[in-house]
Amino acid sequence: MQFETTTCIAKRHRELLNYYADAFGISVSDFITSLIHYAVLCNKQNPKIFKGIQYRKRRKEQWERIHLYVRYNEYEFLLDMKKIWKMSVALLIEYCIENVLDEFVTRLSEEDDTYSYRFRSYTFKFEKVYGFESFQIIWGLPPEIMEKT
Known part of the structure; x- marks a missing residue:
């Protein structure tokens, strides 16, 4: 079963995601969940406590809507990371692109880490x-x- 969720990301980030998803032959949604999963496995962010969810700064003219089609367990994973890292899904994506993407792409070039059922x-x-x-x-x-x- 798949869920559809919508978020907004920077246009330049959308272009990067499209490029790399195409380069590795996977959907943008799978690339995003793989990227966030990699960031979690590598402890790229510490859990936040006693804070509210952070959202990105408003830059509406620079944003582009993106539809994510994720499996139920991937959606649950995104919600959990939202609670643990105290970031909106859009900010999770932005953080991972800005802080983890290069390392993740290098890792993907060496070994495929985009299998579909990693959250099963x-x-x-x-x-x-x-x-x-x-x-x-x-x-x-x-x-x-x-x-x-």
């Missing part, structure tokens, strides 16, 4: 930490779950 095994782990209820978001199957099966 999405689980939560609930526990008490220092007396507080907490949970972990786990992208992938934790080893202790695999041992029980």
